[in-house]
Amino acid sequence: MATYLYRIGKFAYRRKGAVLSFWIAVLVLFGVGAATLSGPTTDSFTLPGTPAQQTQDLMAERFPAAEDPMSALSARYVFQAPEGQTLDDPTNQEAVEEVLAAVRGIERVSAPAKIDPATASPEQQAGVLVNPVRADAGLVEQMKAAAAQQGTPEEAALADARALSPLSADRTVGFVTVPFDGAITDANETMREKIVAAADLGRDAGLNVQVSGTAAAEMTMPGGTAELIGIGIAAIVLTLTFGSLVAAGLPLITALVGIGIGSLGITIATGFADLSSMTPTLAIMIGLAVAIDYSLFIVSRFRHELTLSSDRAEAAGRAVGTAGSAVVFAGLTVIIALMALSVVGIPFLSVMGYAAAFTVLMAVLIAITLLPAVLALFGEKAFAGRIPGLSQSDPEGDQATPGAALKFIGAVTRRPLVPLVAGVVLLGVLALPATGLRLALPSEATGDPKTSARQAYDLIEEGFGPGRNGPLLVVADARDADVSPPAAFGAVVASLSEHDEVVNAQVVTVNEAGDTAQILVTPRSGPSDPATMDLVSSIRDGEAQLQDEFGVSYGVTGQTALEGDVSASLQSALVPYLAVVVGLAFILLMLVFRSILVPLTATLGFLLSVVATFGATVAVFQNGWGGLISNPQPLVSFMPIILIGVVFGLAMDYQVFLVTRMREDYVHGASALDAVRSGFGHGARVVSAAAVIMISVFAAFIAEPDSLIKSIGFALAVAVFFDAFIVRMVIIPAVMALLGDKAWWLPARLDKILPNVDVEGEKLTRELGLSEPTPETARV
Template sequence: MATYLYRLGKFAYRRKGAVLSVWIVILVLFGVGAATLAGPTTDSFSLPGTPAQKTQDLMAERFPSADDPMNALSARYVFAAPEGQTLDEPANMAAVDEVLAAIRGIDKVSAPAKVDPATATPEEQAGALVNPVLADAGLVEQMKAAGAEQGLPEEAALANAAALSPLSADRTVGFVTVPFDGGITDVDDTMREQIAAAAEVGRDAGLTVEVSGTAAAEMETPGGSSELIGIVIAAIVLTLTFGSLVAAGLPLITALVGVGIGSMGITIATGFADLSSMTPTLAIMIGLAVAIDYSLFIVSRFRHEITVTDDRAEAAGRAVGTAGSAVVFAGLTVIIALAALSVVGIPFLSAMGYAAAFTVFMAVLIAISLLPAVLSLFGEKVFAGRIPGLKSTDAEGDSDTPRAAVKFAGLLTRRPLVPLLVGVLLLGALALPATALRLALPTEATGDPATSARKAYDLVDEGFGPGRNGPLIVVADARDANVEAPVAFGAVVASLTEHDEVVNAQIVAVDEAGDTAQILVTPRSGPSDEATMELVDSIRGEEAQLQDEYGVSYGITGQTALEGDISESLQSALVPYLAVVVGLAFILLMLVFRSILVPLTATLGFLLSVLATFGATVAVFQEGWGGLIANPQPIVSFMPIFLIGVVFGLAMDYQVFLVTRMREEFVHGASAKDAVVAGFGHGARVVSAAAIIMISVFAAFIAEPNSLIKSMGFALAAAVFFDAFVVRMVIIPSVMALLGDKAWWLPKWLDRVLPNVDVEGEKLTRELAADSAGSEAARV
């Protein structure tokens, strides 16, 4: 591989015009594609095959007009009367009617029909946008009449009415659900402005009016300032590393080109696939960090090579052949780990993985092809623009080896057991909070308390109880029942009401055939509470008994059940995915280092980094330590798996750049401890700069308002810090020193079987040395 990359680097340097032209054409084509083929993003989540999704599919089959709770387009206006007043006072009722009149004028509102609140069903009332006070009065009368026909006591009928009523028991809070034509992807800024304007009508009249729902979701535009902050810090670090403004700018230029192409590619993909609005930001966050680092490694190696040879094309070829080989390997590990997210079987997570993998792929291509051409374009001015008083050093060269790194490595190897134990205990302690990890999808319950959607959620919680924000729908199928369908449905309802965590359970719809019923269940706990999912599990566990006795089967769906199943599926996939990544890491590192113990220690170090990152993230974002976020909440369900994929690649990145130099020194005759010190001295400066850049880029995203982006930025920054500065620069050198020569042991039979990938370019170096010797002999 190193030989091919050497030729590519040399070609790109010599044919800079052709290479630059190709990349300009690619950039233009992607720009045109992004401008013409882009589609909308969506934040709806689905997971085929889960129990809740199967039940949702059954409900869609038996009740074709039923909405999909994960994709239906609606808004919920929540009204609260002024302090000391109720909504049924004439002035407040009139204010609500004014809001409803404004709502009817919003584009895409489903045409409301005039209904009689005393006879219309709750669904018909919602479609007609009936005042909550009138809707409540009509509903109570309906339920009393229906209860009398069914022989229900008045108390039960009133409880059923309360569970459906849009007006709170104390008559201070009410809501109206507004249906819209179309789906989530049809929402635009004009609709959001109209929805907000209707709410202002009620506020001007003295009511508290908040709006939630898919149609009213406040769009966050992440990125921009965060990327800029990361780039500024990266520029400072690069300037300090190279002592040159020009050299510092090159990795930034090529990284921006790569990220630009990557982000435009993702924009094009939105026209052909459903992508989350968070996907581009996550991909840019990762792509920007790795792109700068990969270019940094190659420019640093180029800086060293021009001290060895006067032929700059040759220096570029050698830089790409050696450091570029490590870049390709590191990039492939990240790409494989991200693409492997597809094996989890969750469509939106697979899309995130593919998008991020694409940006990393572009970063690798840019580093090994465009960067040499840019180096050629600047020629001898590559390291111009020196900063007065700032020394330009060759981090790869022997004469300028950073003495601080050598001294630090010497301290580690002198008594390696002490730093090893300190590092392991530190990361172990940081990992402890991970035992309390809870996963959930982003919902209104976990939203920013300052948003209208969260305020609406809180008003409903206070006025109606937590369960009204996350009702469950039980779909009972009596086609194979051994009793009459109404009896079977009644048995299911009776079973549901026996649960202490169930406030109310009632049949709200029966299909035309009369053999399938929708049963609305109001839990006592909220949608994000663990008690709610425990209730779901308990209800599911009782199905077998009812099926044996009555022949009726049922399932649970609704947004709460759907999101809960997705979170549980992600959590159950966490350990298998981690096992796949760890196994992959071990095999890849065995190919690189031709050793068993080095990959083993590197993989265990990766596990320590991940666990410590999980612990720190849980402590800060779930438990609220440090006050970094205003509303502690469960970790976003897919963040841990996504984090594992990214950290895996980054960990291997630093392992390769540090330990391959140790291996090279050992192969060339140095003792095991001396090889650790020398290799550490060669690589520490560049790896430290690369890690600081990554930490800065990731940490800048903590300022984003989106909870997922914020937590992902923090987690990635923490992961890089733990892995680069604790695992790779403390634990691994200490372990290598303890193992001594045994670190490089590999059974002979395995040595013969394993292919030689030559990541460090050792074979290339020998070939170039032989060619140089041959040329010298010919001249003599």
């Protein structure tokens, strides 16, 4: 491989015009495509095949007009009366009516809701926006009349009315749900502004009015500032590494081109597939970090090769042939980890992985083709713009006197057992909080307390109890029941009411055929409370008994159950995903290092990094340590699986970049211990710079207001820190010093089977007859 990459690098350097023109054309083409083919993003997290989704599908079949709670477009206005007053007061009633009048004038509000209640027919009134006080009164009368007709106790009817009423028992809090035509993707900023403007009318009249729902969600585009901060810090690190402004700018130029193409490609994809709003941010976060790092390694090696050859095209070819080989295989590990997200069978997660993998692929291709062309474009000025006081020494060359890296690795390998045990114990202690890991999908319950949506959620909980924010919907199918459908439905309601965690259960809708009913269940706990999903499991467990007794079957759905099933599926997919990723990458690393123990130690080191990262993230974002967030909450359900994939790929990056230099020295005749020390001395400075850059890029996203992006940025930053500076620079060298020559052992039979990919460039070295620099040939 090194030979092929050498030819690519040399070709790109010599034919810079053609290569630069090609990538500029690609960038322009993708820009045009993004401007003309893009579509909206969505934050609807669904998973086919889960029990809740199967029940939702049954409901869609039996109740064709029913809305999917995961894609319905709506807004909820929550009103709270001033202190000491109720919503019954005439002035408060007038304020609520003023808000609703303004709401009816908003475009896309469902047609029945636009009708004036005063002129609406009884049939129309069911879909009319009615203030909570009037709705409560009408509901109570309706329930009393139904109870009298059916001969049921009035007390039970009033309890059912209370469970459905939009007015709190103390009459201080009420809400109105506003349906809109269309799906979540049809929401826009103009609609949101009108929704907020209507709420402001009530606020001006003295009411506390908060708004939640998909139609009212703030349409923010994360990123921008975070990327600029990350790029700024990367520029500083690159300048310190090379001592040259021009050299520092080269990785940034190519990285920006790669990110531009990658993000534009993802924008194009939104026109053909459903992508979450998080997908572009995750892809840019990962792509930017690896793009800068990959270019840094090749530019650093190019500078080193200039001390071996006066021919700059030759130096570019050698840099791409050696460091570029490591870049390709490091990129492959990241791509494998991201593409493997598809094995868990969760569509939105697969799309995230594909998008991020695409940006990494662009980073690799640009590093081995565009970067040599850019080096040729700058020519003799590639390392110009020297900064006074900063050294321009070769970051990968041998130093006349032992530097900090050699002194450090000497201390680590002198008594390797001590740093090995210390590193493992430290990461083990950091991992302890991970034992309390809790997962949930993003929702109003986990939102920032400063947002109107979260305040609306809190008002509902305060006025109606936690369960009103996350009711469950049981769909009972009596088509094959042994008793009449009404009797079957009654049996289901009675069974549900026996659960201690159920506040109320009642039939709310029966389909036209009369054989299927929707039963609304109000739990005692909130949607993000583990007790609610325990209740869901308990309800599902009770179906078998009712089916045996009455022949009725049922399922549980609703937003809470749907999101809970997705979270449970994501959690159960962690181990299989980890096995697939580790297995594939282990094989790849065997090809790279031609060893059994090196890939094994690399994988075990990754496991240490990831559990320590989980521990730190749980401590900060779930337990609230350090005060980084104002609302500690469960981690987002898909974060652990994404974190495993990304961290594994990035961890293998540093393993490949650092250990290939050790293997390079080992195959060129150095002893195992000397190879560890000399390889570390050659690669540590550049790897450290790359790790600091990657940490900076990820850490910059902690400044984002969105807690999901904030937590992912934090987790990736600490993961790179743990892996690069504790695992790869302390634990791995200590283990390799202890193993000695055994580290590079490979069974003879396996040695014959595995192809020699020559990542360390041994074959290329023999072909080119490379020698160490002499004072006469050394130059920049």
